[in-house]
Structures are given as structure tokens and as C-alpha cells.
Amino acid sequence: MKRSLVLLFLFSIFSGVSQVKQNYTIGILVDYTTSEVEPLLTKLQSEIRAVVGEDAVIHIPESNILANNYNLEKAQQNYDQLLNNKTDIILAFGVINNQIISTQKVHKKPTILFGAINRDLNSDIDLTKETSGVENFTYLIESESFKVDFKIFKELTGFKNLGIAIDAPFVDILPLKETFDREIGALEANYKLIPFNNPNDIINNLEGIDAIYIAGGFFLTTEENRKLAKAFIDKKLPSFTTNGPNDVSAGIMATNQSDDNLEQFFRRIALSVEAYINGESLSELPVFIEYTPRLTINFNTAERIGFPLKYSLIAQTDFVGEFRNILSEKKYSLLTAIDEGLKNNLSLQASQKNVELSQQDVKTAKSNYLPLLTAAGTATYVDPDAAEISNGQSPEFSTSGNLTVQQTLFSEAVNANITIQKKLQKAQEASFNADQLDLIFNVSNAYFNTLILKTNVQIQVQNLELTKRNLQIAEQNFEAGQSGKSDLLRFRSQMAQNTQAMVEAINQLEQGFITLNQTLNNPINLEIDIDDAALSEGVFKEYNYEEIANLLDDPTLREPFIDFLVDEAKTNAPELKSLQYNLEATTRNLKLNSSGRFLPTIALQGQYNRTFDRSGKGSTAPPGFGLIDDNYNVGLNVSIPIFNQNVTNINRQTAIIQKDQLEINKQSTELGIAANIRTGVLNLVNQISNIELSKISEETAIESLELTQVSYSSGSVNIVQLLDAQNNLLSARVARANATYNYLINSLQLERFLGYYFLLNSDQENEAFRQRFFEFLSTRN
Numbered sequence: 001m002k003r004s005l006v007l008l009f010l011f012s013i014f015s016g017v018s019q020v021k022q023n024y025t026i027g028i029l030v031d032y033t034t035s036e037v038e039p040l041l042t043k044l045q046s047e048i049r050a051v052v053g054e055d056a057v058i059h060i061p062e063s064n065i066l067a068n069n070y071n072l073e074k075a076q077q078n079y080d081q082l083l084n085n086k087t088d089i090i091l092a093f094g095v096i097n098n099q100i101i102s103t104q105k106v107h108k109k110p111t112i113l114f115g116a117i118n119r120d121l122n123s124d125i126d127l128t129k130e131t132s133g134v135e136n137f138t139y140l141i142e143s144e145s146f147k148v149d150f151k152i153f154k155e156l157t158g159f160k161n162l163g164i165a166i167d168a169p170f171v172d173i174l175p176l177k178e179t180f181d182r183e184i185g186a187l188e189a190n191y192k193l194i195p196f197n198n199p200n201d202i203i204n205n206l207e208g209i210d211a212i213y214i215a216g217g218f219f220l221t222t223e224e225n226r227k228l229a230k231a232f233i234d235k236k237l238p239s240f241t242t243n244g245p246n247d248v249s250a251g252i253m254a255t256n257q258s259d260d261n262l263e264q265f266f267r268r269i270a271l272s273v274e275a276y277i278n279g280e281s282l283s284e285l286p287v288f289i290e291y292t293p294r295l296t297i298n299f300n301t302a303e304r305i306g307f308p309l310k311y312s313l314i315a316q317t318d319f320v321g322e323f324r325n326i327l328s329e330k331k332y333s334l335l336t337a338i339d340e341g342l343k344n345n346l347s348l349q350a351s352q353k354n355v356e357l358s359q360q361d362v363k364t365a366k367s368n369y370l371p372l373l374t375a376a377g378t379a380t381y382v383d384p385d386a387a388e389i390s391n392g393q394s395p396e397f398s399t400s401g402n403l404t405v406q407q408t409l410f411s412e413a414v415n416a417n418i419t420i421q422k423k424l425q426k427a428q429e430a431s432f433n434a435d436q437l438d439l440i441f442n443v444s445n446a447y448f449n450t451l452i453l454k455t456n457v458q459i460q461v462q463n464l465e466l467t468k469r470n471l472q473i474a475e476q477n478f479e480a481g482q483s484g485k486s487d488l489l490r491f492r493s494q495m496a497q498n499t500q501a502m503v504e505a506i507n508q509l510e511q512g513f514i515t516l517n518q519t520l521n522n523p524i525n526l527e528i529d530i531d532d533a534a535l536s537e538g539v540f541k542e543y544n545y546e547e548i549a550n551l552l553d554d555p556t557l558r559e560p561f562i563d564f565l566v567d568e569a570k571t572n573a574p575e576l577k578s579l580q581y582n583l584e585a586t587t588r589n590l591k592l593n594s595s596g597r598f599l600p601t602i603a604l605q606g607q608y609n610r611t612f613d614r615s616g617k618g619s620t621a622p623p624g625f626g627l628i629d630d631n632y633n634v635g636l637n638v639s640i641p642i643f644n645q646n647v648t649n650i651n652r653q654t655a656i657i658q659k660d661q662l663e664i665n666k667q668s669t670e671l672g673i674a675a676n677i678r679t680g681v682l683n684l685v686n687q688i689s690n691i692e693l694s695k696i697s698e699e700t701a702i703e704s705l706e707l708t709q710v711s712y713s714s715g716s717v718n719i720v721q722l723l724d725a726q727n728n729l730l731s732a733r734v735a736r737a738n739a740t741y742n743y744l745i746n747s748l749q750l751e752r753f754l755g756y757y758f759l760l761n762s763d764q765e766n767e768a769f770r771q772r773f774f775e776f777l778s779t780r781n
Contacts, residue, residue, distance in 0.1 A: 023057045024277060027064040027087035029078055029101075031094030032219040041065060044091075044266050051270035056277045068096050070169035075100045083108055089273060095170050107136040110282055112272050114140040114265070131284050138282040140268055140289055146215065146242070147183045152256055152295060153213060153240040154187045157307070161190045163209035163237075165202045167216040168195035199224045203231040214241040214252065225250035229301065236305045245296045249320045253301045258294040265289060294318050318468075319461055330522075331529045334447055335759065337520065341443040342436065344521035351435040358425040365421040368414040377401040387618030392627050396616025402609040412599040416592035423585035430578035437574065439519075440760070441752040446519050448741045450512035450530055455737040457509050460502040463730045466705075467495045470722060473713050482715040490719055534740060549688045552681065557777075562681055564776045565754055568769075569673045572755030576669055583662045586655055593652035600640045608632040673753060680750035687743035694736040701725070701732040 026048070028041065049058050064087060068075035075096045082090050090111040092101045101113045132138045153159065164180060176193065184191045194205045194212075199220070206212065212232055220228070229251025232239045241247045244257040268289050276282055296318040301307075332340070342348065380398045387396040408414060471491040477483040517524050551557050570576060611629045614620075621627045641648070708725040711717040751757045758766050 022277070023059060024088045024273075025059045025061070025064065025086055026089045026091060026273070027066070027082035027085075028060065029075070029082070029090065029092040029094070029097045030065070030067050031070055031075075031096045033065075033067045034219055034221055037219060044269065047266040048270045048273050051267070051274050052277060055274065058273075068094075070096055070167070072096060072099060072173075089276065091269065091273075095167075095173060099173055101137075102139075104137075107134065110136045110276055112138055112140070112269060112282070114269055130286060130288070132287060133283055135281070135283050138272060138285045139287055140265070140272070141287050146179065148293070149213065149240060149242060149256055150183050150187060153211065153238075153254070154189065156240075156254065157211050157238045159189055159211035159238070161192065161209045161211075163192050163194050163206060163212040165194040165196055165212060165214050165217065168197045168201070170216060171195045199227050199231075202228060206231070206235055206237065209237070211238045211240070214239065214243065214247070217241070217247075218243055220247075222246070222250050225252060228252070233301060233304045238305060238307055239301075245318070245320060248296050248298045248301075251298060251301055253305070253307065254295065254297045256293045256295050296320060318465065329527050331531065332447070332516075332520075333531045334444060334533060337447050337516070337530070338440055338443050338760070340520050341439055345439050345443075345519060346521050348432075348435055348439050351432050355425070355428050355432050358421070358428040362418070362421045362425050365414070365418040368411070368417070369408055372406040374404045375401065376404070382618070384617045387616060390618045391625055392614070392618060392621035395614040395619035397614070397619070398611060399613045400609065400611040402607055404607045405605070407604045409602040409604055410599075411601045411603075412592060412596040413601070416588050416596060419588045420585045423581045423588065427578040427581035427585070430574040430581060433574040434578065437752055437755060437757075440757060441748055443516075443519055444748045445745055446512070446516045447530060448533070448745045450509070450516055451533060452738050452741050453505070453509040453512040454530070455741075456734065457502070457505045459730065459733045459737060460498070460505040462733070463726070464495070464498040464502050466726055466729070467491065467498045470709070470712075470726065471495060473709060474719070477713065477715065483719070487719045490723075494723065533744060548684070552685050552688065558681070560777055560780055561773070562678055563780075564773050565677045565681070565750075566674045567776070568756065568772070569677055569754045570670060573669070573673055574755065576666065576673075579662055579666045579669060583659065583666065586658045586662060590652060590655035590659060593648050593655060597641060597648050600638050603637045604635070605637060606632065606634040676753040677750070680746065680753050683746045684743070684750060687739065687746050690735065691739040691743055694732065694739045698729070698732040698736040701729040705729045 028044075030037070030041075033041075045058075045060050048060075052058055064082065064085075066078035066081065068078055079090075079092075079097070079100050087109060090109055092098070092111060092113045098113060101111060104111075150162075153162075162184060166176065170176070171193070180191055180193065192205075192209055194202055196202045196217075202212075214228075217225075225247050229239065232253070233251065239253045241252045241255045242257070243255065245255060248255050272282070272285055275285055294317075297320075299319045378400050380394075380400070382390075382394045382396050382398075384396050387394055471488070474483060474487045474491045478485060478488055513528055514524055516522075516530070517526050517528060522528065551561060609631050611627075614627070705725040705728075708717055708722050712719070712722045748757070748759075756769070758769075761769075
């Protein structure tokens with residue numbers, strides 16, 4: 001019994017001792033540090049603590065984070081400092097630290113070297129080993145390779161003279177020339193080495209190259225990368241970086257590094273620390289980190305430098321940036337597009353010429369009341385025998401001239417024609433107004449359809465990225481034995497289909513810009529872009545969407561609202577005004593050929609005659625007779641047509657038929673307006689409902705996909721269910737993105753039927769429109 005108590009007591013002591021956590025102090029050696037590197041070091045510390053968890057207490061004092069600023073001597077001092085203080089584990093990062101750490105024969109403290117080893121470059125570490133085999137030492141080898149990057153960059157651009165920018169301190173430390181001579185030579189190209197200490201060193205040495213590769217620059221800030229990217233873009237230089245997608249987001253054209261690499265890298269470092277704390281030897285830990293490379297391209301940068309994207313690479317490419325036309329020479333808002341369309345559209349210009357021609361017809365009709373003055377000259381030769389006996393009245397040779405003036409004083413036909421041409425001019429102006437209203441809608445329709453196509457490109461890109469993510473899940477499931485190879489093949493097929501859909505979406509967007517250019521009378525190949533449009537923002541801020549939605553949602557208000565719109569449309573419709581003017585012109589023509597035909601035409605005529613010369617026989621008058629060289633006459637002409645081959649009766653019958661036809665067309669147009677207004681309102685109701693429901697649909701589809709992805713990862717659902725969830729999200733995103741644009745298109749179409757565009761009228765005019773509705777509503781109650 002006593003022995004048992006002793007054993008129990010000893011067990012409790014050992015248990016208490018085992019529960020005491022060990023403390024580990026970690027030191028971190030870096031080559032350089034910036035304000036943007038510090039968050040990464042913080043993230044690394046958090047990852048280590050999270051992975052180690054309850055196994056130990058991790059301390060990383062700020063005094064143990066040492067930078068050498070690319071100085072070998074300082075790097076040695078920093079290393080010695082960690083060896084001589086209470087540091088338990090050393091984490092070393094960078095090319096300079098690599099020169100110190102990798103050459104150590106004996107590692108006095110556990111050391112993990114990472115982030116400094118390129119497969120093509122390092123000569124101090126045996127890359128054939130799966131573990132370090134060195135006591136107290138391990139390293140992490142990334143799968144990045146200059147050789148692979150150069151090959152991809154060559155495939156993308158076909159460069160002949162490559163600029164390779166690398167941190168200046170590395171030039172004398174690393175075997176760069178040997179490596180680059182070998183790899184660039186294999187691609188049958190030349191290169192120019194550009195050592196740099198700051199971005200200006202690169203910017204000032206870009207002559208003689210047709211592409212630029214950033215082989216270092218891990219410590220460049222985002223702002224410095226933006227500066228470099230702008231310089232490359234200005235010189236139309238394709239650029240490629242050995243660093244990750246963050247640099248591509250800053251404007252560098254491309255990288256072959258995955259966005260997941262950094263997290264994976266930090267996780268491996270943390271796992272190595274945990275393994276050592278748990279008693280594993282660093283010398284036995286695996287050294288390789290196999291990344292899945294992902295080509296990432298900045299779409300906007302590629303557009304700016306005129307870089308043609310190869311569709312063959314799209315399936316293996318991620319894109320950053322906005323899918324908008326960076327090269328646009330003009331960027332339109334809806335109002336500026338409408339304004340330019342009204343000024344430049346060719347069809348509208350032709351319609352304007354019809355108005356001008358009708359004005360000329362009015363002038364021609366009025367000119368019939370202007371005097372007509374003619375001058376004539378005559379040279380006459382008369383038979384000499386006849387001239388001799390004419391007593392001087394018809395000399396053998398004579399020249400003469402006359403002036404004749406005619407003035408219509410009254411003509412029913414002229415009066416009718418003036419009135420008719422004025423009415424036809426008004427009708428033509430109304431037709432021109434209709435053409436303007438049509439053009440405004442056509443421009444708006446082309447504008448919003450282009451926005452829909454632009455949004456569709458972005459959605460197709462997102463869907464392609466989603467398929468790539470699902471393919472990764474399928475690959476993981478296949479490797480874990482949770483699914484068969486058929487899932488992989490199905491997602492690869494899906495990715496090919498999504499890629500084709502994205503390519504088609506991009507081309508459709510280009511077609512949308514072509515249509516808009518044509519409508520605005522721009523050169524078809526002019527690079528343009530358009531602003532986005534949203535309800536309750538910008539020019540649509542006054543679109544009281546909720547008020548209209550509530551109005552149309554109430555059946556007791558909907559019918560009165562439709563009746564009011566129909567009345568307003570009939571008042572505004574230029575088509576009805578044109579028909580009315582034509583009807584008035586036809587009525588005047590009918591009056592002319594009815595009672596008007598009995599009204600006389602009264603005209604005044606005068607003539608002045610002069611003989612300039614007489615000669616030859618009969619040129620002198622006999623004695624007692626005189627010859628008059630000047631004379632004039634004035635007359636008043638009154639005429640009434642009695643019978644003109646029955647033309648008047650025929651014209652009268654024709655006018656009656658034309659009048660009946662115009663009245664029928666007017667009735668048909670009024671019915672069409674009423675039908676269009678009612679249809680437009682119903683379409684608007686549909687779109688209002690679509691806006692609200694599409695929000696719910698997209699939110700539900702996103703949640704459903706996330707749940708399905710998790711279930712598929714665990715093998716709970718099959719590939720068909722995952723594809724259905726993805727396709728459902730695609731449809732929901734398209735519906736959600738297009739809902740607002742379709743609502744605005746339908747709104748503007750209703751306004752076209754109404755003959756009144758709220759966007760183009762003042763707040764006072766729009767308020768007056770609302771007041772007319774309330775007044776109309778009060779008269780019905």
C-alpha cells in the first residue's frame with residue numbers, strides 16, 4: 001500500500017512536470033526589411049505560433065529580427081549575435097544570409113534556411129538530396145526556376161533582347177553570368193544584365209531591349225513596383241517577375257508564381273519548427289516545396305503595351321486588373337454618348353437634311369408671289385422685197401429688245417401650295433424629332449448592351465477561375481483516393497468550355513464597341529470605353545426606383561398610371577404630330593380641288609420694247625410717217641379654269657383617299673402607342689421583380705456553392721452536384737449583373753414610347769410631369 005502511494009505521488013509529479021511548456025526563442029535573419037516586409041514577418045510569426053500551438057511557447061523578440069542590408073560582414077555579425085545570445089532556433093532568409101549559413105560546416109544552433117535557393121543558380125547546396133543530412137540544419141527549396149520563367153516569357157513575347165534586372169549586391173555573389181548565358185543562349189536570344197539598388201537604376205537602363213525580367217526585387221515596395229511598371233508601359237516593354245501576383249497587380253505584366261505560394265511557404269517553415277520542437281531531427285526533414293505554378297497576367301498592362309494575349313494560354317492563366325479598355329481614346333458616360341450621337345449620327349444628319357429640303361419647298365411655294373422679270377433681245381433679217389414695201393415697219397436688218405414683268409396678285413393654287421408646304425415642313429420636323437428620340441434610345445440601348453457584354457466578360461473570367469479552383473479540389477480528391485480520374489477529365493473539359501465562353505465574351509464586347517462607334521459616327525476601330533451605370537448614382541440619382549416600384553406594385557395605381565402615360569404619349573408623340581400635319585396638308589389640297597377651283601387667278605403683266613437698230617431696205621419710213629423705237633404695254637389677267645381634262649376631279653378624289661388613309665394611320669398609331677406603353681410598363685414590372693429576386697438568387701447560389709465545394713472535398717457529393725452549383729452561380733451572377741441594365745433599358749424604351757426622356761429634362765420639368773399625374777389621378781377619383 002505504501003509502495004502504491006509512492007508510485008502515485010511520483011506519477012503526479014512527472015505529470016505536472018510534463019505539463020510545463022517549454023519556451024523557445026526564435027531569431028530571424030533577413031537581407032533587407034521594409035514597411036511592406038514587416039507584415040509578412042508578423043504573418044510568419046503568427047503561422048509558427050498557430051502550428052506549434054500547445055506544444056511550446058514561442059518568443060520572437062524584435063531584437064532578434066536582424067537585417068544585413070546586403071552586407072556580408074553585417075550578415076556574419078548578425079549570425080554570430082544569434083549564436084551567442086539565448087536564441088534557440090535560427091530562421092535565415094535571403095541570398096546574403098545564404099552565403100553565410102550554407103557554408104557552415106557545423107551548425108551550433110538549429111537553423112532553417114529558406115527563400116534563397118533557385119534551382120538554376122545555387123551551387124552551395126546539393127539539390128539532389130531529399131533532406132539536408134546535416135545535423136541542426138535544414139533548408140527549403142522552392143520550385144521556382146529562371147529557366148522555366150525564361151521559357152514561358154519567350155513563348156509569350158518572342159523576345160530577342162531580354163533585360164534582366166537583379167539586385168546589385170547579388171551580382172558579385174551569385175554565378176549569374178554562367179546561368180544566364182546558358183539559359184538565354186538555349187532560347188537563341190541575347191540579354192542585358194541590369195544591376196540595381198533602386199528603381200531608377202532599372203528605368204535608366206532600358207535601351208536596347210525588347211522585354212524586361214525582374215530576377216530579384218523581393219524587397220521593392222508596391223509603390224516602387226508601380227513606378228517600374230509605368231516606365232515599362234511607357235516604353236511598351238513586356239515585363240515578367242520572379243515574384244508573386246502582388247507585383248503583377250501593381251502593374252508588372254506577368255509572373256509564373258502562384259498566389260498560394262507564400263502561405264504554403266510559411267506553413268512549411270512553421271511545420272519545420274514544430275517538427276524540431278517535437279523531437280524530430282532537422283537533418284531528416286524534407287527540403288523540397290513543390291508549388292503549382294500559375295501564369296498570372298495583368299490584363300490592363302497587356303492592353304496598354306499592345307500585347308496580344310494568346311488564347312492557347314488562357315486555360316492556364318490567371319488575370320488581374322479590370323477588363324476595361326485601357327487604350328481608349330474616348331470614354332463615354334451615357335449623357336456624353338447621347339450628346340455625341342445627336343451631333344454626329346449620320347442617319348440623323350440625313351434626317352436633318354430632309355427638314356432643310358422641306359424649308360426650301362416652302363420658299364419655292366412663296367416665291368410664286370414674287371415678280372417675274374425677263375429680258376429678251378432679237379436680231380432680225382427680213383426678205384428685202386418684203387422689207388422694201390413695209391413702210392419702215394419691217395426693215396431688212398434690225399435689232400431689238402424687251403423687258404417683261406409678271407406679278408401674280410392672287411392665286412388659290414399658290415395659296416394652297418404655300419399652306420401645304422408649311423404643313424409638310426412641320427410634318428418633316430416632327431419626323432426629325434421622332435428620329436432624335438429613336439437615336440437617343442438606340443445610343444442608350446447600345447451603351448447598356450455594351451455594359452452587359454463588359455460585365456459578362458468579368459463574370460466569365462470569374463467562372464473560369466472558379467472552374468480552376470474546382471479542378472484543384474478534384475485533383476486533391478483524386479490524390480486522396482476520394483474520386484476517380486473521370487472527375488479530373490470532366491473539370492478539364494469544363495475548363496475548356498469556360499475558356500471558350502470567355503473568349504467569345506471578349507469578342508462580343510469588341511462587337512459592342514463597334515456598334516457604339518457606328519452609332520456615334522466614330523471610326524469603327526476607335527478605342528473607346530464607357531462608364532458603369534447604377535441606380536441611385538450619377539445621372540440616375542433622380543430615378544426614384546423605389547417610388548416607381550411601389551407605384552407599379554399597387555394594382556389600384558397601376559391602371560391610372562398607364563392611362564396617364566398613354567395620354568402623355570399621345571400629346572408628345574412626334575409620329576402623331578407628323579400625321580396630323582400631313583392630314584392638314586391633305587385637307588387643304590382637298591379644299592383647293594373642291595370649292596377653291598372656282599376662285600380666279602389674277603395676275604398683272606407689263607412689257608417694255610425697244611428697237612436698237614434698223615438698216616437695209618425698208619429701214620426708213622415714207623414721208624409723213626414716223627418710226628417709234630420705244631413702247632410699252634400693261635395688262636391685267638384674270639383666269640378661271642372651266643375644264644382641265646378632269647384633272648381637278650381626279651385630284652379631289654385622290655385627296656379624299658389620302659385623307660382617309662392618314663386618319664386610319666393616325667388611329668393605328670394611337671393604338672400602337674397605347675399597346676407600347678402598356679407593354680413597356682409590364683416589362684418594367686418584370687425588371688423590378690428581377691432586380692430584387694436576382695439579389696436573393698445570387699446570395700443563395702454563392703452559399704450553395706460554398707457548401708457543395710466543402711461537401712465535394714469530403715466526398716459527400718458527386719461532381720454533377722458541384723457543376724450544377726457552379727452553373728447555378730454563373731446564371732445567378734449574369735442575372736444579377738444584367739438586372740439593373742435591363743431595367744434601365746426598359747425604362748428608356750418606355751420613355752421613348754412616352755416621347756419624354758427624364759434624363760434630358762430639368763428637375764422642374766420632371767416635377768411638373770409628376771404633378772400632372774397627381775392632377776390626373778385626382779380627376780379620376
